[in-house]
Amino acid sequence: MNPLSVKHHVVLLKTILNSAIRQGIILQNPVVNAKIPKIARYIPQTCTAEQITKLLNELKGSQFYAIMYVAFWTGARRGELLALKWSDVDLDRKRIYIQKVHTVVTKHFKKGKVKGQTKTDPSIRVIAISVEISMSSNNPVRRFRKCRSNSYTDTI
Secondary structure: OOHHHHHHHHHHHHHHHHHHHHOOOOOOOOOOOOOOOOOOOOOOOOOOHHHHHHHHHHHOOOOOHHHHHHHHHHOOOHHHHHHOEHHHEEOOOOEEEEOEEEEEEOOOOOOEEEEEEOOOHHHOEEEEOOHHHHOOOOOHHHHHHHHHOOOOOOEO
């Protein structure tokens, strides 16, 4: 079993059994001394500048180029980018307003797509659009909007 799952199960059992002690159902919690496996610290992998350039060159002309270009230059998360609407993008002021997140629910709940508020208030933010994006003679965001305007009204 995944170490994180074991940790969650142990914490849940401790909570339940501590409640049983308070209610006088049992005298001691048998899970108190349970060992929780160490959870390896997650170290994200990042792309090098060369890898980003190579990927963007491969994507030129495709429908994915603009969104990937913006993702690399702004650092916005996938769900934030997918939830963007054109009203969140201000090319004149060179700003992208991150206010919502797009999530796909696959288990424990009804399957489907959810667009909702960001997880925390600090996640709601304004991202400056870089000079590379805003001053580009071949602006990828404007190109993307233009090519998608026939099929999508407000969603990026």
